[in-house]
Amino acid sequence: MKKIKLTIVGLLILSIYACSKSSSSSSSNADVYVAGFDNGNLVYWKNGSEIILGTAAPGYYGNVTGLAVNNGDVYVAGYNGDTAVYWKNGVENYLTSPDSGNASATAIAISGSDVYIAGYGQTNNGMYYAGNSVIYWKNGIRYIVETSSNIINAASIAVSGNDVYMAATIGNDTGAYWKNGNRTTLASHYGFAYGIAVLNNDVYVAGDYDNNAVYWKNGIQTSLTSDGQSGAYAIKISGSDVYIAGVDNGNAVYWKNGVETILGPGQANAIAVYGSDVYVTGSSYGFQSQSAAYWKNGTIVSFVTSPAGTLATESGNAIVVVQH
Numbered sequence: 225m226k227k228i229k230l231t232i233v234g235l236l237i238l239s240i241y242a243c244s245k246s247s248s249s250s251s252s253n254a255d256v257y258v259a260g261f262d263n264g265n266l267v268y269w270k271n272g273s274e275i276i277l278g279t280a281a282p283g284y285y286g287n288v289t290g291l292a293v294n295n296g297d298v299y300v301a302g303y304n305g306d307t308a309v310y311w312k313n314g315v316e317n318y319l320t321s322p323d324s325g326n327a328s329a330t331a332i333a334i335s336g337s338d339v340y341i342a343g344y345g346q347t348n349n350g351m352y353y354a355g356n357s358v359i360y361w362k363n364g365i366r367y368i369v370e371t372s373s374n375i376i377n378a379a380s381i382a383v384s385g386n387d388v389y390m391a392a393t394i395g396n397d398t399g400a401y402w403k404n405g406n407r408t409t410l411a412s413h414y415g416f417a418y419g420i421a422v423l424n425n426d427v428y429v430a431g432d433y434d435n436n437a438v439y440w441k442n443g444i445q446t447s448l449t450s451d452g453q454s455g456a457y458a459i460k461i462s463g464s465d466v467y468i469a470g471v472d473n474g475n476a477v478y479w480k481n482g483v484e485t486i487l488g489p490g491q492a493n494a495i496a497v498y499g500s501d502v503y504v505t506g507s508s509y510g511f512q513s514q515s516a517a518y519w520k521n522g523t524i525v526s527f528v529t530s531p532a533g534t535l536a537t538e539s540g541n542a543i544v545v546v547q548h
Contacts, residue, residue: 253548254498258505259291259300260516260540262528268300269516269540272527277314281305284537289493290341291542292332301329301341308343319361320345327359328377331542335383339363342381342390358392358402369402370394384422391420391429399431410440419458419468430456430468437470437479448479462497469495469504476506476519487519498545505540516540 259268266277266288280286281304290301290310301310308319308327319341320327327345334340341361357371358379370376374395382389391401399410399417410417411433417440419430429440437454438447448456452473460467468479469492476490480502492506505518508526516528516538528538 254501254545255293255548256503256518257291257293257298257544257546258516258518258527258540259288259302259542260505260538261287262516262538264537266300266302266304268298269527270298272525274528275314277311278304278316287539287541289330289541290332291544292334292339293544293546294334299332299334299339301332301343303328308345310341317364319343319364319366329361330378331380333381333383338383340381340383340388342379344376344379344392346375358390360388360390362388369405370407374398378416378418380418380420382420382422384425387422389420389422389427391417391431393417393431399429399433401427401429403427408443410443410445416455418456421459421461423461428459428461428466430459430470432456432470437468437472439466439468446482448482449484450477457492458494460495460497465497467495467497467502469493469506474509476504476508478502478504485522487522488524490514490517492519493539493541494543496543496545501545503543503545505543507539514538518543 257270264280264284266286267274286304288300288302292299299312306326307322308329310317310329319329325346329341329343331342343359346356356376358369358376360367372394376392376394379392389403393399393416397413399415400407414434417429417431421428427442432455435453437450437456438445450472454472456468456470458469466481471491476487476492478485489509490507492504494505496503501521503518503520507514508517514537517524517526
């Protein structure tokens, strides 16, 4: 799948780094960060206030889909044109060289003092693309996990101890995850893998199989209840609960332990849990508009307002909730 020139709604969005607090935590002392796309601008919002990181290349050819907050530092990852980039506190850093290929950074995980950024790309060998790879960067150093003749996309990442886990889709029908570079194929036909989470050596991957939302725990597939064509794009484990965000029959939704909550017309791209509160971000669909929003416990929080009558293209792609 090639990059979309509008927003990467529907991708994986990839893996989402979010802080989870104890059940006694209150959202009144929480800061909500959302990374996304705002009518050509690559941005993140903190409690609804927008920080513009840059402007997408012509044709809306750019997006941000990875977000992490650590000790007050804000990391955002994405692509602009054909170049994978990330920002630390608003300062842009290239992960790949312009015109060296077609690359995107898609998710971030932080472990200790190390920053891991997931992505995928096509290597440019002279005039032609030589290969397609799932990639991660550790503190800016690139590691190629696997290269294929097929397009690889929607890479997400999780880190547990010294182990690096990634999920991605190879071609149009093979969902997989990797642990330290060793691949586990989840579905060899009609399968897509998007978000990944790891807890106590259990590996959870969200995706879809044959146009139906599913998740895999240690390679075992579980179907999610849906009303139509559906997909699961992000996953978060909190205690013994499994939270998954996605889309179902044109609606943004999330599932908690398999029970679906419909949020409204749109698409849910990322999910975070803070105490007993569930935050989901994505796009809310209106008449000729696609607005970035997040939902807290099922109630929408609209923080981007476009002039009436305009064709808005906005999306929340990653969300992190942290203590003040």
